[in-house]
Amino acid sequence: MPxxxxVDDYLKTIYHHTEWQSARITPSQLAGVLGLAPSTVTEMVQKLAAQDLVAHRPYGPISLTPAGEKRAAAIIRRHRLIETWLVREFGYAWDEVHDEAEVLEHTISDRLLDGIDARLGSPRFDPHGDAIPDAEGHVHREPFILLADAPAGHTGRVLRVSDRDPALLRACEEAGLDVGVEVTVTPSGVHVSGADAALSADVRDAVWLTAPA
Known part of the structure; x- marks a missing residue:
């Protein structure tokens, strides 16, 4: 038995993959994100399928079953509430919280988690703009578009900044791309806070805006 x-790390990764786009994750993509050998991932996916946590055909993409999605949403709720707690209560920067939350999400009790949620006023989004599932696993997201896909002239609020790379978070912060800020897309980046900011392709691939009406 894994x-x-x-198990939580696998389910979280599968859940994350389709939060901001619709294509399901493949075994090779899952192996790449987790930094594991494809054979190791294949063996684990088979075990998860046997527990009715994922659905998977050989060589095909992987999706969560209802039971898998419920469990993934629960651990993601823990992670994102902890990140929000660390930023609001302890002064962590948004590029510093991920690794701390990775450790704490497996150790704090449900009672403490409920206390954190109440203390924070049951927030719906973490510091990076990712939705925090409620106690039933439900989330709310506005229609969105990846900055890299948004046409020049589109104006929207920053909904989410990927937390996969602390250096990218710092680059977004330097450019003024905080969650909730309104920007207008330009050919080379964005117009934000009265100034034009040129953005690298990596940054444009890490920011989501509200979609055109």
Whole structure:
């Protein structure tokens, strides 16, 4: 039987993959994100399928079953509430919280988590703009568009900034791309806070805006 933390890491990764786009994750993509050998991932996916946590055909993409999605949403709720708590209560920067939350999400009790949620006023989004599932696993997201796909002239609020790379978060912060800020897309980047900011392709691939009406 795989250990609980390992199962949670797989389910979280599968859940994350389709939060901001619709294509399901493949075994090779899953192996790449987790930094594991494809054979190791294949073996684990088979175990998860046997537990009715994922649906998967050989060589095909992987999706969560209802049971898998419920469990993934629960651990993601823990992670994102902890990140929000660290930023609001302890002064962490948004590029510093991910690794701390990775450790704490497996150790804090449900009672403490409920206390954190109440203390924070049951927030719906974490510091990066990712939705925090409620206790039933439900989330709310506005229609969105990836900055890289948005046409020049589109104006929208920053909904989410990917937390996969602390250096990218710092680059977004330097450019003024905080969650909630309104920007207008330009051919080379964005117009934000009265100034034009040129953005690298990596940054444009890490920011989501409200979609055109």
């Amino acid at each position: 250990n609980s933390a390992a």
